[in-house]
Amino acid sequence: MARAQSNRRIAVMTIIGWTIGILMFFPIFWTAVAAFKTESDAYTLPQNFLTTPWTLENFAIVQERSDYVRYVVNTTLIVVLSTALALALAVPAAWSLAFTPVEKPTSRLSGRAWLAIMLGASGACFIVLYVNGWKVSNFFVGFGLLMLVVIPATIWVWTRNTPGTLLWMLSTKMMPPAGALIPIYLIFNRNGLVFADWGIVDLREFNLMDSLWGMVLLMTLLNLPIFIWMLFSYFKEIPVAILEAARMDGASLWNELFRVLMPMALPGIVSTCLLNIILTWNEAFWSLNLTNKNAAPLSFFISEYSSPEGQFWAKLSAASIMAITPILVIGWFSQRQLVRGLTFGAVK
């Protein structure tokens, strides 16, 4: 009786699971089918999934109109380099947060005092820039103004306790990207920099707009909080006694990090990297706003095939399939690692 009830429950849960899975997969299925139809068939409602003639014409048109390989190369470079850079920054950060936690803030100043200091520094910069007509032509004045804003903010972050630091990192992901668009656009755009020509250094030479390095830097910074949080969770699972034993045996900090900690956390590091790869591969907002041609990734490539007028669903679907296929293949072969990464710490 109990077994029959159990089997019935498993059957119901399986049906529900498959139904939800199919519903979630349906848009991708629709896109894949539309990619192989003519434009007029792609628009026909209700859709005939099996009876309409199949064609590869859309893929040929997309290939002819766009340099697909260039977009793939750009995307791959941005993904690989930003993941490597984020890893290099996140491992030491997560190590320090996990194994040398700070219980209380080390600064005696209150939150209000810090806010007043930072607002005061920003206000002073604003006044100097306003008086100078929003241009700074002296290196020392420009560098001084930059430090006036950066140093208090750095000290504030430096003196937080571990939970406060983690919360601050997470808070950087809370603002909608559109909220930061104009400042970041101006920083990327050489002519928008108020610190453009400092006499010794002309920052206009370092134009980040539509550059691979600009996108690598931005993607690194965007994903760094998630990177650090995930690695922090993995590192917390490793008993600190193992690291202490390594130290007792005379291991240097370098050896402790690379010969003891990282091999033990390798599954976590791999799943974190995979998640970062998927997030960066699919990123569209910043790519559409900050790239044009030289550094344009696959999300930009897809947007070339959308139009308010005319029939474009089949070509847009073909472009989408070409853009997502590489990441789907990577995701398929690494799904076990991904699931482990996403559910880590959920059940102990």
Add this chain to the structure above:
Amino acid sequence: MKLAPLFLGAFAAMLASSVYAETTLTIATVNNGDMIRMQKLTDDFTASNPDIKLDWVTLEENDLRQKVTKDISTKGGQYDVLTIGMYETPIWGAKGWLVELTGLDDPADILPAVSGGLSANGKLYAAPFYGESSFVMYRKDLMAKAGLEMPDAPTWDFILDAAKKMTDRPNGVNGICLRGKAGWGENMAFIGSMANSFGARWFDENWKPQFDTAEWKDTLTTYLSIMKDAGPEGASGNGFSENLALFQSGKCGMWADATAAGSFVIDPKASQVAEHVGFTLAPDKGLGKRANWLWAWALAIPAGSQKVDAAQKFISWATSKHYADLVASKEGWANVPPGTRTSLYNNPEYLKVPFAKMTLESMNAADPTKPTVQPVPYTGVQFVAIPEFQGIGTKVGELFSAALAGQMSADDALAQAQQYTTDVMTKAGYIK
């Protein structure tokens, strides 16, 4: 001494490279069929201008508008040639963001309505690449079945009556398909043009919004009523593409939309009703204005470009009569960018294209400098050429789309539109 020939060779190479120094033009453009076709035909331009290389940035219309606006307003200088519309050109031209165009191929040949919409302070700031108006596409077979004959210049009364008579919902036929999707370039392009023909206007001479007038109420209630009686289901989500699909699959008796749709609906490969399609002017109410809009995609040079001469050369080529001949020779007259030059419509070969005559008549029926029955302080037929209009048009479009979806009444939509527009115009300083 032995190095002398080497230095001489290097010097000669430097001279040669400076003589043939390549100028790369970055061209931002929309991804419609005409623009894509131009990209394929640029060998003709580069053959006669080997020192100019063309780099294309092709984007969806709204993405392009955002990118180009950010670039030009911050003097970014990322692009040397921009594809912009009739809405932006007079605003940006007046602000000094665009370079005045000179040296175009026979500028007097450009349709007056189009050149008027692309000018500011009497100077032409963008060269039209293709222009469009709107007209009514209809099914001749369904019209005959309803016992009606479409006039060359129909009235709204006739269109409303025909739409009801052509509706055959059991067989999936809707009498009329109109835009319902929210957006200043979507439903408001149609409703704004319709309002002009009903005697309504966006603002009076003192920039006071006019949604509280009887003309606007008449416009909106007529639109909602006909869409309820003879429109397709879920019309509040339908834009150009959705209505095109409905018309091509035989589900619309009439469709009032862009003249650019003409080539799509008579294409037998894509349209199941290609052989039954007729074209006629947008309707009027006898007040002197028809419900048709006027739009042009045009090429302009941002003031931040360092390559103005090369950009002028390219724009002159792309908008020339020679380019029209080139397209005709390669892809046929039906694919020549329409609606820009008078000479095209004097060409007997082009006039054989079924929608050519009606496109010209529709474009001539729209005057962006005098778009409404009563006087207005703005230019633009289906839009108002002020920076605030994008936000206002989108918000009003959302309200009217919500009314079409049955989420609010026409009166509520108009009252909220009046309130919102008044607030924006007051904050912007138009209303003292």
